[in-house]
Amino acid sequence: MVREVDLLVAGGGPAGCLAARQAASLGARVLLVEKKRRIGALPHCAEFVPRALSLELDIPEKTKVQDIVGMESWLGEEKHRTPGPGWVLDRQVFDFHLGVMAAKAGAEIWTQARVQSLAGDQAEIRLPHGLEKIKAKATVLALGAGSQIARELGVEKPSLLTGVQVVVPLTAAVDRTLIFFDPEIKGGYGWLFPRGDVANLGLGCLPEAGPVKALAALRERMLAEGLIKPGILGRGGGAIPVSGPVDSFLKGNVILAGDAAGLTHPVTGGGIPQAVFSGQEAGKAAVALARGDMQEAREYEENLRLRYGRYLTRALKARRLLSEKWGVAPFEELMKGTWPAWAGAQRKKAKKAK
Numbered sequence: 001m002v003r004e005v006d007l008l009v010a011g012g013g014p015a016g017c018l019a020a021r022q023a024a025s026l027g028a029r030v031l032l033v034e035k036k037r038r039i040g041a042l043p044h045c046a047e048f049v050p051r052a053l054s055l056e057l058d059i060p061e062k063t064k065v066q067d068i069v070g071m072e073s074w075l076g077e078e079k080h081r082t083p084g085p086g087w088v089l090d091r092q093v094f095d096f097h098l099g100v101m102a103a104k105a106g107a108e109i110w111t112q113a114r115v116q117s118l119a120g121d122q123a124e125i126r127l128p129h130g131l132e133k134i135k136a137k138a139t140v141l142a143l144g145a146g147s148q149i150a151r152e153l154g155v156e157k158p159s160l161l162t163g164v165q166v167v168v169p170l171t172a173a174v175d176r177t178l179i180f181f182d183p184e185i186k187g188g189y190g191w192l193f194p195r196g197d198v199a200n201l202g203l204g205c206l207p208e209a210g211p212v213k214a215l216a217a218l219r220e221r222m223l224a225e226g227l228i229k230p231g232i233l234g235r236g237g238g239a240i241p242v243s244g245p246v247d248s249f250l251k252g253n254v255i256l257a258g259d260a261a262g263l264t265h266p267v268t269g270g271g272i273p274q275a276v277f278s279g280q281e282a283g284k285a286a287v288a289l290a291r292g293d294m295q296e297a298r299e300y301e302e303n304l305r306l307r308y309g310r311y312l313t314r315a316l317k318a319r320r321l322l323s324e325k326w327g328v329a330p331f332e333e334l335m336k337g338t339w340p341a342w343a344g345a346q347r348k349k350a351k352k353a354k
């Protein structure tokens, strides 16, 4: 038997959950499918979000584990302190909370449900008890970075950095995100994002640059600096897309959102705010698409470009510096447009110096 819905949402990360919530709250019959056992189970993430995200989404206190006052970037021996307030979240709690919001709005959620194929309005979902066939008027594709299903729809494979991360005990409280640029971390950077007594210590770099070895070296450095204690409480990692937005966010009756749409920042690897924005917008657009309103559905592309076009274009330029000129890229060039607050602070400093 084929199950019919208005909207199929593929993937239960932030983009998928918010698309499902938005569409369900507009009255659509929504089915969200997630391959993991639980929404929010072990997301690959350093878990930092800027405070500005709260303008778009109510972020409950229970999802925040650490207040962040700013950022400290290490470039060799140089250290730059810049503004950049935000929070380190507990992504497991955060993503689950978004799933609950979607369910409360009326979306039906299936876990341990893997999208096996997607063609036109037909999808096959692999569940523990067998295969389910779904007929959907529209689909939101929010399967994260580099999915095979996206490729089958004609989405080009993005360039991916390999992200690796460990959870380590801190020696003392830290209230900033620490960022490390180092020639050993080729094509990317390292991070230490505090979360109470522990921190997410990780890096993203070119896969061929030996991410595991580079992370071991970074951990040794942090131990030598006295920032962390010995021991590893957890390990994780994942792919970080860094080639920018896909050529089209609409593929027939499929709408791409979040990492699947290539919205991750090509230098910082940050993608939660873009997943939140695009998920909500994709939910609205998918409802329009399901009732055959192409005009409104196309506004999705326009909204994404208006909101993130310039930001991501500038970041792509910085990414090129990171890939091509690594080792000689001046810090200020690298950072241009990457963290706007940083740029603002530098401008003020330069004015004062004059």
Ligand SMILES: Cc1cc2nc3c(=O)[nH]c(=O)nc-3n(C[C@H](O)[C@H](O)[C@H](O)COP(=O)(O)OP(=O)(O)OC[C@H]3O[C@@H](n4cnc5c(N)ncnc54)[C@H](O)[C@@H]3O)c2cc1C
Binding pocket: 010, 011, 012, 013, 014, 015, 016, 033, 034, 035, 036, 043, 044, 045, 046, 047, 048, 049, 113, 114, 115, 116, 142, 143, 144, 145, 147, 149, 163, 164, 165, 202, 237, 238, 239, 240, 257, 258, 259, 260, 264, 269, 270, 271, 272, 273, 275
């Ligand atoms: C190591 C690392 C650190 C990061 N740190 C940060 C950070 O500090 N701040 C930040 O803003 N961003 C960070 N990011 C990026 C951030 O995690 C993503 O941008 C964000 O999760 C994107 O949300 P999404 O909903 O698009 O995709 P995802 O969160 O990846 O969700 C996709 C979902 O689809 C599911 N799925 C995949 N295939 C299938 C299938 N066939 N069938 C059913 N379900 C499927 C997956 O299980 C997953 O739950 C980091 C990424 C990595 C890898």
